Amino acid sequence: MTNALLRIGTRGSPLALAQAHETRDRLAKAWPELAAPDAIAIVVIQTTGDRIQDRTLQEAGGKGLFTKEIEDALQDGRIDLAVHSMKDVPTWLPTGLQLTAMLPREDVRDAWFSLTAKTMDDLPPGAVVGTASLRRQAQVLARRPDLRVVPIRGNVQTRLRKLEEGQVDATLLAVAGMRRLHTADRITSIIEPEIMLPAVAQGAIGIESRADDTRTNRYLAALNCAETFTRVTAERGVLTALDGSCRTPIAALATLNGDRLSLEALVIRGDGSQWFRTSRTGDPADAAEMGDDAGRELKSLLPPDFFGPPGTPGFRPPEWS
Template sequence: MGEALRIGTRGSQLALWQARWVQQSILEQWPGTTVELVIVKTQGDKILDVPLAQVGGKGLFVKEIEEALLDGRIDLAVHSMKDMPAALPEGLHIAAVPLRENPLDALISLRHASLADLPQGARVGTSSLRRGAQLLHQRPDLTIDPLRGNVDTRLKKLETTELDAIVLAAAGLTRLGLADRITAHIAPDIMLPAVGQGALCIEARNNDGATKQLLAALDHRPTHVAITAERAFLHRLEGGCQIPLAGHATLENDQLQLTGLVAELDGSRMVRATNRGAPDQAAALGRQLAETLLHRGAGEILERLQAHAR
Protein backbone atom coordinates (compact mmCIF):
# COMPACT_ATOMS: atom_id res chain seq x y z
CA MET A 1 0.00 0.00 0.00
CA GLY A 2 1.25 3.46 -0.86
CA GLU A 3 0.78 6.64 1.17
CA ALA A 4 -2.85 6.92 0.13
CA LEU A 5 -5.33 4.06 0.16
CA ARG A 6 -6.80 3.92 -3.35
CA ILE A 7 -10.37 2.72 -3.85
CA GLY A 8 -11.30 1.56 -7.36
CA THR A 9 -14.86 2.25 -8.47
CA ARG A 10 -17.04 2.76 -11.50
CA GLY A 11 -18.02 6.34 -12.22
CA SER A 12 -21.81 6.05 -12.04
CA GLN A 13 -23.66 8.07 -9.43
CA LEU A 14 -24.57 4.93 -7.46
CA ALA A 15 -21.07 3.42 -7.69
CA LEU A 16 -19.56 6.68 -6.43
CA TRP A 17 -22.04 6.82 -3.55
CA GLN A 18 -21.01 3.30 -2.56
CA ALA A 19 -17.28 4.03 -2.84
CA ARG A 20 -17.63 7.25 -0.84
CA TRP A 21 -19.56 5.36 1.85
CA VAL A 22 -16.67 2.90 2.13
CA GLN A 23 -14.19 5.79 2.11
CA GLN A 24 -16.03 7.50 4.97
CA SER A 25 -16.35 4.24 6.91
CA ILE A 26 -12.59 3.66 6.66
CA LEU A 27 -11.90 7.21 7.84
CA GLU A 28 -14.23 6.74 10.82
CA GLN A 29 -12.47 3.51 11.81
CA TRP A 30 -8.95 4.73 11.02
CA PRO A 31 -8.77 8.54 11.47
CA GLY A 32 -5.83 10.13 9.72
CA THR A 33 -5.81 7.63 6.85
CA THR A 34 -5.64 9.18 3.40
CA VAL A 35 -8.25 7.57 1.14
CA GLU A 36 -8.79 8.52 -2.50
CA LEU A 37 -11.13 7.27 -5.22
CA VAL A 38 -9.90 6.04 -8.59
CA ILE A 39 -12.58 5.83 -11.29
CA VAL A 40 -12.23 2.88 -13.66
CA LYS A 41 -14.43 2.62 -16.77
CA THR A 42 -15.74 -0.90 -17.33
CA GLN A 43 -17.07 -2.66 -20.41
CA GLY A 44 -20.57 -2.49 -18.95
CA ASP A 45 -20.30 1.31 -18.80
CA LYS A 46 -19.39 1.51 -22.47
CA ILE A 47 -22.14 -0.74 -23.88
CA LEU A 48 -25.44 0.92 -23.04
CA ASP A 49 -27.70 0.00 -25.94
CA VAL A 50 -27.62 -3.81 -25.67
CA PRO A 51 -29.16 -6.00 -22.93
CA LEU A 52 -26.49 -7.37 -20.56
CA ALA A 53 -27.50 -10.95 -21.34
CA GLN A 54 -26.40 -10.42 -24.95
CA VAL A 55 -22.97 -8.98 -24.18
CA GLY A 56 -21.47 -11.29 -21.61
CA GLY A 57 -23.47 -10.96 -18.43
CA LYS A 58 -21.75 -10.94 -15.04
CA GLY A 59 -18.26 -9.49 -14.97
CA LEU A 60 -19.03 -6.62 -17.33
CA PHE A 61 -18.94 -4.14 -14.44
CA VAL A 62 -15.97 -5.55 -12.54
CA LYS A 63 -13.29 -6.98 -14.86
CA GLU A 64 -11.35 -3.77 -15.51
CA ILE A 65 -11.50 -2.82 -11.83
CA GLU A 66 -10.14 -6.23 -10.83
CA GLU A 67 -7.33 -5.81 -13.36
CA ALA A 68 -6.42 -2.48 -11.72
CA LEU A 69 -6.43 -4.22 -8.34
CA LEU A 70 -4.21 -7.05 -9.54
CA ASP A 71 -1.63 -4.75 -11.14
CA GLY A 72 -1.47 -2.43 -8.12
CA ARG A 73 -3.12 0.70 -9.51
CA ILE A 74 -5.67 0.50 -6.67
CA ASP A 75 -5.60 -1.09 -3.20
CA LEU A 76 -9.23 -2.18 -2.91
CA ALA A 77 -12.34 -2.23 -5.06
CA VAL A 78 -15.96 -1.49 -4.21
CA HIS A 79 -18.62 -3.26 -6.25
CA SER A 80 -22.32 -4.00 -6.08
CA MET A 81 -22.29 -7.61 -4.91
CA LYS A 82 -24.89 -8.64 -7.48
CA ASP A 83 -22.46 -7.63 -10.26
CA MET A 84 -19.82 -10.10 -9.03
CA PRO A 85 -19.19 -13.27 -11.05
CA ALA A 86 -19.44 -16.53 -9.10
CA ALA A 87 -15.66 -17.07 -9.26
CA LEU A 88 -13.04 -14.41 -8.45
CA PRO A 89 -9.70 -14.06 -10.26
CA GLU A 90 -6.76 -15.82 -8.65
CA GLY A 91 -5.08 -13.51 -6.16
CA LEU A 92 -8.23 -11.63 -5.09
CA HIS A 93 -10.75 -12.20 -2.30
CA ILE A 94 -13.82 -10.58 -0.74
CA ALA A 95 -12.25 -8.72 2.19
CA ALA A 96 -15.46 -7.29 3.66
CA VAL A 97 -19.22 -7.28 3.18
CA PRO A 98 -20.86 -4.36 5.01
CA LEU A 99 -24.40 -4.38 6.40
CA ARG A 100 -26.86 -5.06 3.61
CA GLU A 101 -29.38 -2.49 2.43
CA ASN A 102 -32.96 -3.55 1.57
CA PRO A 103 -32.50 -6.47 -0.87
CA LEU A 104 -35.95 -6.31 -2.47
CA ASP A 105 -36.93 -5.17 -5.93
CA ALA A 106 -39.07 -2.05 -6.25
CA LEU A 107 -41.88 -1.22 -8.65
CA ILE A 108 -41.94 2.39 -9.84
CA SER A 109 -45.04 3.61 -11.65
CA LEU A 110 -46.59 7.02 -12.28
CA ARG A 111 -50.17 5.76 -12.39
CA HIS A 112 -50.47 2.32 -10.78
CA ALA A 113 -50.11 1.40 -7.11
CA SER A 114 -48.79 -2.15 -7.38
CA LEU A 115 -47.93 -5.01 -9.71
CA ALA A 116 -51.49 -6.33 -9.35
CA ASP A 117 -52.87 -2.91 -10.34
CA LEU A 118 -51.08 -2.82 -13.70
CA PRO A 119 -53.59 -3.05 -16.58
CA GLN A 120 -53.77 -6.00 -18.97
CA GLY A 121 -50.85 -5.91 -21.39
CA ALA A 122 -48.97 -3.27 -19.40
CA ARG A 123 -45.40 -2.48 -20.46
CA VAL A 124 -42.78 -2.94 -17.74
CA GLY A 125 -39.17 -1.85 -18.21
CA THR A 126 -36.32 -4.09 -17.12
CA SER A 127 -33.32 -5.73 -18.81
CA SER A 128 -32.97 -8.31 -16.05
CA LEU A 129 -33.93 -11.80 -17.19
CA ARG A 130 -34.54 -12.68 -13.54
CA ARG A 131 -37.04 -9.86 -13.10
CA GLY A 132 -38.68 -10.43 -16.47
CA ALA A 133 -39.21 -14.15 -15.88
CA GLN A 134 -40.72 -13.62 -12.43
CA LEU A 135 -42.96 -10.82 -13.69
CA LEU A 136 -44.23 -13.04 -16.50
CA HIS A 137 -44.72 -15.94 -14.10
CA GLN A 138 -47.11 -13.74 -12.10
CA ARG A 139 -48.54 -11.82 -15.05
CA PRO A 140 -48.13 -13.58 -18.43
CA ASP A 141 -50.03 -10.72 -20.06
CA LEU A 142 -47.28 -8.17 -19.40
CA THR A 143 -44.89 -6.90 -22.06
CA ILE A 144 -41.28 -6.67 -20.87
CA ASP A 145 -39.32 -3.82 -22.44
CA PRO A 146 -35.48 -3.68 -22.29
CA LEU A 147 -34.22 -0.93 -19.99
CA ARG A 148 -30.53 -0.05 -19.56
CA GLY A 149 -28.70 2.92 -18.09
CA ASN A 150 -28.10 4.38 -14.66
CA VAL A 151 -30.88 4.96 -12.13
CA ASP A 152 -31.65 8.51 -13.30
CA THR A 153 -31.77 7.41 -16.94
CA ARG A 154 -34.22 4.63 -16.15
CA LEU A 155 -36.46 6.91 -14.10
CA LYS A 156 -36.52 9.45 -16.95
CA LYS A 157 -37.49 6.73 -19.44
CA LEU A 158 -40.53 5.97 -17.28
CA GLU A 159 -41.54 9.63 -17.61
CA THR A 160 -40.75 10.05 -21.31
CA THR A 161 -41.86 6.73 -22.84
CA GLU A 162 -45.04 4.68 -22.83
CA LEU A 163 -43.85 2.37 -20.05
CA ASP A 164 -46.45 1.67 -17.36
CA ALA A 165 -43.81 0.78 -14.77
CA ILE A 166 -40.17 -0.09 -14.26
CA VAL A 167 -38.47 -2.37 -11.74
CA LEU A 168 -35.26 -1.35 -9.96
CA ALA A 169 -33.39 -2.50 -6.87
CA ALA A 170 -34.75 -0.76 -3.78
CA ALA A 171 -31.20 -0.50 -2.39
CA GLY A 172 -29.93 1.72 -5.19
CA LEU A 173 -32.88 4.08 -4.91
CA THR A 174 -32.50 4.29 -1.14
CA ARG A 175 -28.76 4.97 -1.31
CA LEU A 176 -29.31 7.77 -3.80
CA GLY A 177 -32.01 9.40 -1.67
CA LEU A 178 -34.73 8.38 -4.11
CA ALA A 179 -36.73 6.03 -1.88
CA ASP A 180 -39.74 8.32 -2.29
CA ARG A 181 -39.90 7.26 -5.95
CA ILE A 182 -40.69 3.67 -4.94
CA THR A 183 -44.34 2.86 -5.62
CA ALA A 184 -44.20 -0.56 -3.95
CA HIS A 185 -41.64 -3.05 -2.72
CA ILE A 186 -42.15 -6.42 -4.41
CA ALA A 187 -42.39 -9.22 -1.87
CA PRO A 188 -39.78 -11.99 -2.25
CA ASP A 189 -42.49 -14.63 -2.76
CA ILE A 190 -43.44 -12.68 -5.91
CA MET A 191 -39.94 -11.59 -7.00
CA LEU A 192 -36.96 -13.23 -5.33
CA PRO A 193 -33.93 -10.89 -5.35
CA ALA A 194 -30.71 -11.44 -7.27
CA VAL A 195 -27.80 -13.09 -5.50
CA GLY A 196 -26.04 -10.34 -3.55
CA GLN A 197 -28.70 -7.69 -4.17
CA GLY A 198 -28.49 -4.83 -1.68
CA ALA A 199 -24.99 -5.80 -0.51
CA LEU A 200 -21.61 -4.25 -1.26
CA CYS A 201 -18.47 -6.20 -2.09
CA ILE A 202 -15.11 -4.85 -0.93
CA GLU A 203 -12.43 -6.75 -2.82
CA ALA A 204 -8.69 -6.80 -2.08
CA ARG A 205 -5.51 -8.71 -2.97
CA ASN A 206 -4.80 -11.93 -1.06
CA ASN A 207 -1.23 -10.84 -0.32
CA ASP A 208 -2.17 -7.41 1.06
CA GLY A 209 -2.42 -8.13 4.77
CA ALA A 210 -2.44 -4.46 5.79
CA THR A 211 -5.53 -3.64 3.71
CA LYS A 212 -7.24 -6.85 4.82
CA GLN A 213 -6.74 -5.90 8.47
CA LEU A 214 -7.98 -2.36 7.85
CA LEU A 215 -11.17 -3.58 6.13
CA ALA A 216 -12.07 -6.18 8.77
CA ALA A 217 -13.91 -3.54 10.81
CA LEU A 218 -16.31 -2.90 7.90
CA ASP A 219 -17.44 -6.52 7.68
CA HIS A 220 -20.96 -7.42 8.90
CA ARG A 221 -21.00 -11.11 9.79
CA PRO A 222 -24.72 -11.87 9.21
CA THR A 223 -24.57 -10.25 5.75
CA HIS A 224 -21.28 -11.97 4.90
CA VAL A 225 -22.66 -15.36 5.92
CA ALA A 226 -25.81 -14.84 3.84
CA ILE A 227 -23.75 -13.74 0.84
CA THR A 228 -21.49 -16.80 1.19
CA ALA A 229 -24.54 -19.08 0.90
CA GLU A 230 -25.98 -17.13 -2.04
CA ARG A 231 -22.71 -17.10 -3.97
CA ALA A 232 -22.09 -20.82 -3.40
CA PHE A 233 -25.56 -21.41 -4.85
CA LEU A 234 -24.70 -19.18 -7.83
CA HIS A 235 -21.32 -20.86 -8.34
CA ARG A 236 -22.80 -24.37 -8.44
CA LEU A 237 -25.34 -23.30 -11.05
CA GLU A 238 -22.70 -21.32 -12.97
CA GLY A 239 -25.19 -18.51 -13.16
CA GLY A 240 -24.77 -15.28 -15.05
CA CYS A 241 -26.99 -12.62 -16.54
CA GLN A 242 -28.01 -15.06 -19.29
CA ILE A 243 -30.01 -17.13 -16.79
CA PRO A 244 -33.18 -16.16 -14.85
CA LEU A 245 -31.75 -17.18 -11.48
CA ALA A 246 -32.42 -15.74 -8.02
CA GLY A 247 -31.15 -16.47 -4.54
CA HIS A 248 -31.63 -14.79 -1.19
CA ALA A 249 -30.42 -15.79 2.28
CA THR A 250 -31.11 -14.43 5.75
CA LEU A 251 -29.49 -15.17 9.10
CA GLU A 252 -31.75 -14.93 12.13
CA ASN A 253 -31.32 -16.46 15.59
CA ASP A 254 -28.22 -18.25 14.33
CA GLN A 255 -30.31 -20.04 11.69
CA LEU A 256 -29.46 -19.51 8.01
CA GLN A 257 -32.28 -19.71 5.49
CA LEU A 258 -31.65 -19.68 1.73
CA THR A 259 -34.27 -19.61 -1.01
CA GLY A 260 -33.35 -20.00 -4.67
CA LEU A 261 -35.02 -20.37 -8.03
CA VAL A 262 -34.36 -20.95 -11.70
CA ALA A 263 -36.98 -20.00 -14.29
CA GLU A 264 -37.75 -20.19 -17.98
CA LEU A 265 -37.27 -16.87 -19.77
CA ASP A 266 -41.00 -16.51 -20.32
CA GLY A 267 -41.84 -17.43 -16.73
CA SER A 268 -43.84 -20.46 -17.84
CA ARG A 269 -41.88 -22.74 -15.53
CA MET A 270 -40.15 -21.99 -12.26
CA VAL A 271 -38.20 -24.31 -9.97
CA ARG A 272 -37.94 -22.94 -6.43
CA ALA A 273 -36.85 -24.32 -3.05
CA THR A 274 -35.71 -23.26 0.44
CA ASN A 275 -32.96 -24.74 2.58
CA ARG A 276 -32.01 -24.12 6.23
CA GLY A 277 -28.90 -24.81 8.25
CA ALA A 278 -26.12 -23.61 10.49
CA PRO A 279 -24.29 -20.39 9.54
CA ASP A 280 -20.89 -22.13 9.57
CA GLN A 281 -22.22 -24.36 6.78
CA ALA A 282 -23.22 -21.45 4.53
CA ALA A 283 -21.31 -22.56 1.43
CA ALA A 284 -22.48 -26.15 1.77
CA LEU A 285 -26.06 -24.94 2.19
CA GLY A 286 -25.81 -22.99 -1.06
CA ARG A 287 -24.44 -25.97 -2.97
CA GLN A 288 -27.08 -28.27 -1.53
CA LEU A 289 -29.90 -25.95 -2.57
CA ALA A 290 -28.47 -25.79 -6.09
CA GLU A 291 -28.42 -29.60 -6.24
CA THR A 292 -32.03 -29.71 -5.06
CA LEU A 293 -33.11 -27.38 -7.86
CA LEU A 294 -31.10 -29.31 -10.45
CA HIS A 295 -32.80 -32.55 -9.44
CA ARG A 296 -36.22 -30.90 -9.61
CA GLY A 297 -35.79 -29.79 -13.22
CA ALA A 298 -33.61 -26.68 -13.13
CA GLY A 299 -30.87 -28.62 -14.93
CA GLU A 300 -33.04 -28.98 -18.04
CA ILE A 301 -33.85 -25.26 -18.03
CA LEU A 302 -30.19 -24.30 -17.61
CA GLU A 303 -28.99 -26.65 -20.37
CA ARG A 304 -31.52 -25.23 -22.81
CA LEU A 305 -30.74 -21.61 -21.92
CA GLN A 306 -26.98 -22.14 -22.09
CA ALA A 307 -27.30 -23.88 -25.46
CA HIS A 308 -29.42 -20.99 -26.71
CA ALA A 309 -26.83 -18.47 -25.45
CA ARG A 310 -24.12 -20.20 -27.48
Protein backbone atom coordinates (compact mmCIF):
# COMPACT_ATOMS: atom_id res chain seq x y z
CA MET A 1 0.00 0.00 0.00
CA THR A 2 2.96 2.35 0.60
CA ASN A 3 3.73 2.24 -3.15
CA ALA A 4 0.26 3.43 -4.14
CA LEU A 5 0.06 6.76 -5.96
CA LEU A 6 -3.30 7.48 -4.35
CA ARG A 7 -4.92 6.20 -1.16
CA ILE A 8 -8.73 6.31 -0.98
CA GLY A 9 -10.33 6.40 2.46
CA THR A 10 -13.77 4.89 2.88
CA ARG A 11 -16.13 3.23 5.30
CA GLY A 12 -16.26 -0.55 5.13
CA SER A 13 -19.91 -1.20 4.31
CA PRO A 14 -20.70 -2.92 0.99
CA LEU A 15 -22.22 0.31 -0.34
CA ALA A 16 -19.28 2.47 0.77
CA LEU A 17 -16.84 0.03 -0.84
CA ALA A 18 -18.85 0.01 -4.07
CA GLN A 19 -18.60 3.80 -4.15
CA ALA A 20 -14.85 3.70 -3.48
CA HIS A 21 -14.36 1.13 -6.24
CA GLU A 22 -16.33 3.29 -8.66
CA THR A 23 -14.09 6.23 -7.81
CA ARG A 24 -10.98 4.08 -8.26
CA ASP A 25 -12.19 2.81 -11.63
CA ARG A 26 -13.00 6.31 -12.87
CA LEU A 27 -9.56 7.56 -11.82
CA ALA A 28 -7.87 4.64 -13.57
CA LYS A 29 -9.82 5.35 -16.74
CA ALA A 30 -9.01 9.06 -16.68
CA TRP A 31 -5.28 8.73 -15.90
CA PRO A 32 -3.09 5.99 -17.48
CA GLU A 33 -0.58 6.12 -14.60
CA LEU A 34 -3.36 5.15 -12.21
CA ALA A 35 -4.45 2.10 -14.21
CA ALA A 36 -1.80 -0.25 -12.76
CA PRO A 37 -3.22 -2.74 -10.21
CA ASP A 38 -1.27 -1.26 -7.29
CA ALA A 39 -1.55 2.42 -8.25
CA ILE A 40 -4.60 3.09 -6.09
CA ALA A 41 -5.13 1.65 -2.62
CA ILE A 42 -8.46 1.53 -0.81
CA VAL A 43 -8.11 2.12 2.93
CA VAL A 44 -11.07 1.03 5.06
CA ILE A 45 -11.69 3.21 8.12
CA GLN A 46 -14.30 2.38 10.74
CA THR A 47 -16.29 5.39 11.85
CA THR A 48 -18.19 6.07 15.06
CA GLY A 49 -21.42 5.78 13.08
CA ASP A 50 -20.47 2.25 12.02
CA ARG A 51 -19.74 1.20 15.60
CA ILE A 52 -22.96 2.56 17.09
CA GLN A 53 -25.85 0.22 16.33
CA ASP A 54 -27.91 0.41 19.51
CA ARG A 55 -29.46 3.85 18.98
CA THR A 56 -30.44 6.25 16.22
CA LEU A 57 -28.03 8.71 14.66
CA GLN A 58 -30.07 11.56 16.11
CA GLU A 59 -29.44 10.21 19.61
CA ALA A 60 -25.77 9.52 18.89
CA GLY A 61 -24.91 12.94 17.57
CA GLY A 62 -25.66 13.39 13.88
CA LYS A 63 -24.06 13.11 10.46
CA GLY A 64 -20.42 13.74 11.37
CA LEU A 65 -20.40 10.27 12.90
CA PHE A 66 -19.83 8.81 9.42
CA THR A 67 -17.04 11.17 8.37
CA LYS A 68 -14.92 12.28 11.34
CA GLU A 69 -12.44 9.38 11.47
CA ILE A 70 -12.02 9.46 7.70
CA GLU A 71 -11.41 13.20 7.74
CA ASP A 72 -8.89 12.74 10.56
CA ALA A 73 -6.97 10.31 8.33
CA LEU A 74 -7.14 12.81 5.48
CA GLN A 75 -5.82 15.66 7.61
CA ASP A 76 -2.88 13.68 8.99
CA GLY A 77 -1.88 12.29 5.58
CA ARG A 78 -2.79 8.62 5.98
CA ILE A 79 -5.04 8.90 2.92
CA ASP A 80 -5.13 11.27 -0.07
CA LEU A 81 -8.87 11.42 -0.71
CA ALA A 82 -12.08 10.39 0.99
CA VAL A 83 -15.17 9.03 -0.75
CA HIS A 84 -18.49 9.81 0.91
CA SER A 85 -22.19 9.48 0.34
CA MET A 86 -22.87 13.20 0.14
CA LYS A 87 -26.01 12.96 2.25
CA ASP A 88 -23.76 11.90 5.17
CA VAL A 89 -21.41 14.89 4.88
CA PRO A 90 -21.90 17.79 7.33
CA THR A 91 -22.24 21.25 5.82
CA TRP A 92 -19.11 22.48 7.62
CA LEU A 93 -15.84 20.76 6.73
CA PRO A 94 -12.70 20.65 8.89
CA THR A 95 -10.07 23.32 8.28
CA GLY A 96 -7.92 22.56 5.26
CA LEU A 97 -10.33 20.10 3.63
CA GLN A 98 -12.60 20.65 0.65
CA LEU A 99 -15.16 18.88 -1.52
CA THR A 100 -13.11 18.62 -4.69
CA ALA A 101 -15.32 16.52 -6.96
CA MET A 102 -18.65 14.77 -7.22
CA LEU A 103 -19.41 11.81 -9.46
CA PRO A 104 -22.46 11.80 -11.76
CA ARG A 105 -25.53 11.57 -9.56
CA GLU A 106 -27.57 8.38 -9.37
CA ASP A 107 -31.35 8.17 -8.97
CA VAL A 108 -32.37 10.54 -6.16
CA ARG A 109 -35.59 8.77 -5.17
CA ASP A 110 -36.47 6.64 -2.15
CA ALA A 111 -37.25 2.95 -2.55
CA TRP A 112 -40.10 1.13 -0.80
CA PHE A 113 -39.70 -2.43 0.45
CA SER A 114 -42.48 -4.65 1.76
CA LEU A 115 -43.49 -8.29 1.50
CA THR A 116 -47.19 -7.41 1.67
CA ALA A 117 -47.76 -3.87 0.40
CA LYS A 118 -46.88 -2.57 -3.06
CA THR A 119 -46.89 1.03 -1.84
CA MET A 120 -47.15 2.96 1.41
CA ASP A 121 -50.86 3.50 0.76
CA ASP A 122 -51.43 -0.27 0.66
CA LEU A 123 -50.33 -0.87 4.26
CA PRO A 124 -53.15 -1.53 6.75
CA PRO A 125 -53.59 0.85 9.70
CA GLY A 126 -51.15 0.16 12.50
CA ALA A 127 -48.56 -1.49 10.26
CA VAL A 128 -44.91 -0.99 11.26
CA VAL A 129 -42.44 0.86 9.06
CA GLY A 130 -38.75 0.69 9.97
CA THR A 131 -36.36 3.48 9.08
CA ALA A 132 -33.23 5.12 10.49
CA SER A 133 -34.10 8.39 8.76
CA LEU A 134 -36.02 11.10 10.60
CA ARG A 135 -36.83 12.66 7.21
CA ARG A 136 -38.44 9.45 5.97
CA GLN A 137 -40.23 8.91 9.27
CA ALA A 138 -41.73 12.40 9.16
CA GLN A 139 -42.92 12.13 5.57
CA VAL A 140 -44.39 8.65 6.14
CA LEU A 141 -46.36 9.94 9.12
CA ALA A 142 -47.46 13.06 7.23
CA ARG A 143 -49.06 10.84 4.62
CA ARG A 144 -50.07 7.94 6.87
CA PRO A 145 -50.42 9.09 10.51
CA ASP A 146 -52.11 5.75 11.28
CA LEU A 147 -48.85 3.84 10.76
CA ARG A 148 -46.21 3.12 13.40
CA VAL A 149 -42.61 4.04 12.59
CA VAL A 150 -39.74 2.41 14.49
CA PRO A 151 -35.95 2.89 14.28
CA ILE A 152 -34.03 0.34 12.24
CA ARG A 153 -30.24 0.53 11.86
CA GLY A 154 -27.66 -1.40 9.88
CA ASN A 155 -26.51 -1.62 6.29
CA VAL A 156 -28.75 -2.44 3.34
CA GLN A 157 -28.47 -6.18 3.80
CA THR A 158 -29.23 -6.00 7.53
CA ARG A 159 -32.33 -3.86 7.04
CA LEU A 160 -33.73 -6.12 4.33
CA ARG A 161 -33.08 -9.16 6.52
CA LYS A 162 -35.08 -7.56 9.34
CA LEU A 163 -37.92 -7.01 6.88
CA GLU A 164 -37.81 -10.64 5.76
CA GLU A 165 -37.81 -11.80 9.39
CA GLY A 166 -41.02 -9.88 9.99
CA GLN A 167 -39.57 -7.35 12.44
CA VAL A 168 -41.20 -4.62 10.34
CA ASP A 169 -43.88 -4.58 7.66
CA ALA A 170 -41.98 -2.19 5.40
CA THR A 171 -38.78 -0.21 5.16
CA LEU A 172 -37.24 2.44 2.92
CA LEU A 173 -33.79 2.86 1.37
CA ALA A 174 -32.27 5.00 -1.35
CA VAL A 175 -32.70 3.76 -4.92
CA ALA A 176 -29.13 4.91 -5.63
CA GLY A 177 -27.64 2.54 -3.09
CA MET A 178 -29.59 -0.41 -4.42
CA ARG A 179 -28.43 0.31 -7.95
CA ARG A 180 -24.81 0.67 -6.91
CA LEU A 181 -25.06 -2.69 -5.15
CA HIS A 182 -26.77 -4.22 -8.21
CA THR A 183 -29.76 -5.20 -6.08
CA ALA A 184 -32.42 -2.87 -7.48
CA ASP A 185 -34.50 -5.91 -8.42
CA ARG A 186 -35.37 -6.24 -4.72
CA ILE A 187 -37.19 -2.89 -4.68
CA THR A 188 -40.95 -3.26 -4.24
CA SER A 189 -41.72 0.18 -5.67
CA ILE A 190 -40.10 3.59 -6.12
CA ILE A 191 -41.47 6.65 -4.33
CA GLU A 192 -41.64 9.77 -6.48
CA PRO A 193 -40.33 13.08 -5.07
CA GLU A 194 -43.87 14.49 -5.13
CA ILE A 195 -44.72 11.98 -2.39
CA MET A 196 -41.40 11.86 -0.53
CA LEU A 197 -38.85 14.59 -1.12
CA PRO A 198 -35.33 13.12 -0.99
CA ALA A 199 -32.58 13.91 1.47
CA VAL A 200 -30.18 16.69 0.64
CA ALA A 201 -27.59 15.30 -1.84
CA GLN A 202 -29.20 11.83 -1.95
CA GLY A 203 -27.66 9.73 -4.72
CA ALA A 204 -24.48 11.82 -4.95
CA ILE A 205 -20.94 10.60 -4.24
CA GLY A 206 -18.57 13.30 -3.01
CA ILE A 207 -14.79 13.22 -2.96
CA GLU A 208 -13.02 15.17 -0.24
CA SER A 209 -9.33 16.09 -0.25
CA ARG A 210 -6.82 18.48 1.28
CA ALA A 211 -7.17 21.93 -0.25
CA ASP A 212 -3.39 22.30 -0.67
CA ASP A 213 -2.83 18.85 -2.24
CA THR A 214 -2.40 20.02 -5.82
CA ARG A 215 -1.32 16.58 -7.11
CA THR A 216 -4.42 14.76 -5.84
CA ASN A 217 -6.73 17.62 -6.79
CA ARG A 218 -5.42 17.57 -10.36
CA TYR A 219 -6.38 13.92 -10.61
CA LEU A 220 -9.80 14.54 -9.10
CA ALA A 221 -10.65 17.45 -11.41
CA ALA A 222 -11.13 14.96 -14.25
CA LEU A 223 -13.88 13.19 -12.29
CA ASN A 224 -16.04 16.12 -11.32
CA CYS A 225 -19.61 16.25 -12.68
CA ALA A 226 -20.47 19.94 -12.84
CA GLU A 227 -24.23 19.30 -12.94
CA THR A 228 -24.14 17.18 -9.80
CA PHE A 229 -21.92 19.71 -8.03
CA THR A 230 -24.33 22.54 -8.87
CA ARG A 231 -27.43 20.65 -7.75
CA VAL A 232 -25.86 19.48 -4.50
CA THR A 233 -24.53 22.97 -3.79
CA ALA A 234 -28.07 24.36 -3.91
CA GLU A 235 -29.45 21.61 -1.68
CA ARG A 236 -26.65 21.93 0.87
CA GLY A 237 -27.27 25.67 0.93
CA VAL A 238 -30.72 24.94 2.35
CA LEU A 239 -29.21 22.66 4.98
CA THR A 240 -26.59 25.22 5.98
CA ALA A 241 -29.13 28.02 6.39
CA LEU A 242 -31.30 25.78 8.57
CA ASP A 243 -28.33 24.51 10.62
CA GLY A 244 -29.53 21.07 9.61
CA SER A 245 -28.30 17.66 10.68
CA CYS A 246 -29.69 14.16 11.17
CA ARG A 247 -31.72 15.65 14.04
CA THR A 248 -33.70 17.90 11.71
CA PRO A 249 -36.09 16.43 9.11
CA ILE A 250 -35.08 18.49 6.07
CA ALA A 251 -35.49 17.49 2.43
CA ALA A 252 -34.41 19.26 -0.74
CA LEU A 253 -34.07 18.49 -4.43
CA ALA A 254 -32.48 20.65 -7.14
CA THR A 255 -32.91 19.87 -10.83
CA LEU A 256 -31.30 21.38 -13.91
CA ASN A 257 -33.39 22.04 -17.01
CA GLY A 258 -31.27 23.68 -19.66
CA ASP A 259 -29.95 26.90 -18.20
CA ARG A 260 -32.39 26.99 -15.29
CA LEU A 261 -31.95 25.51 -11.84
CA SER A 262 -35.07 24.57 -9.85
CA LEU A 263 -35.05 23.86 -6.13
CA GLU A 264 -37.70 22.36 -3.83
CA ALA A 265 -37.11 22.42 -0.08
CA LEU A 266 -39.07 21.07 2.87
CA VAL A 267 -38.75 21.13 6.63
CA ILE A 268 -41.10 18.95 8.64
CA ARG A 269 -41.80 17.91 12.22
CA GLY A 270 -40.59 14.46 13.16
CA ASP A 271 -44.16 13.27 13.73
CA GLY A 272 -45.33 14.63 10.36
CA SER A 273 -47.87 16.98 11.94
CA GLN A 274 -46.59 20.25 10.46
CA TRP A 275 -44.29 21.32 7.65
CA PHE A 276 -43.19 24.24 5.54
CA ARG A 277 -42.21 24.05 1.90
CA THR A 278 -40.70 26.49 -0.60
CA SER A 279 -39.21 26.54 -4.09
CA ARG A 280 -36.79 28.58 -6.16
CA THR A 281 -35.87 28.87 -9.84
CA GLY A 282 -32.80 30.69 -11.08
CA ASP A 283 -29.38 30.71 -12.70
CA PRO A 284 -27.23 27.62 -11.92
CA ALA A 285 -24.37 30.00 -11.14
CA ASP A 286 -26.40 31.19 -8.15
CA ALA A 287 -26.93 27.69 -6.72
CA ALA A 288 -25.46 28.44 -3.29
CA GLU A 289 -27.38 31.69 -2.96
CA MET A 290 -30.64 30.03 -4.02
CA GLY A 291 -30.23 27.33 -1.40
CA ASP A 292 -29.32 29.84 1.29
CA ASP A 293 -32.31 32.04 0.43
CA ALA A 294 -34.73 29.10 0.48
CA GLY A 295 -33.33 27.87 3.78
CA ARG A 296 -33.54 31.30 5.38
CA GLU A 297 -37.16 31.66 4.29
CA LEU A 298 -38.03 28.31 5.84
CA LYS A 299 -36.16 29.16 9.02
CA SER A 300 -38.08 32.42 9.35
CA LEU A 301 -41.37 30.52 9.23
CA LEU A 302 -40.59 27.95 11.92
CA PRO A 303 -42.16 28.20 15.38
CA PRO A 304 -39.57 28.29 18.21
CA ASP A 305 -40.35 24.71 19.24
CA PHE A 306 -40.49 23.26 15.73
CA PHE A 307 -37.77 20.68 16.35
CA GLY A 308 -38.93 20.14 19.93
CA PRO A 309 -41.57 17.77 21.33
CA PRO A 310 -43.82 16.20 18.66
CA GLY A 311 -47.56 16.60 18.52
CA THR A 312 -47.88 20.32 17.99
CA PRO A 313 -51.01 20.98 15.91
CA GLY A 314 -50.08 21.64 12.31
CA PHE A 315 -51.56 22.11 8.91
CA ARG A 316 -51.79 19.85 5.88
CA PRO A 317 -51.40 21.51 2.48
CA PRO A 318 -53.87 20.14 -0.09
CA GLU A 319 -51.20 18.27 -2.06
CA TRP A 320 -50.35 16.32 1.11
CA SER A 321 -53.87 15.53 2.23
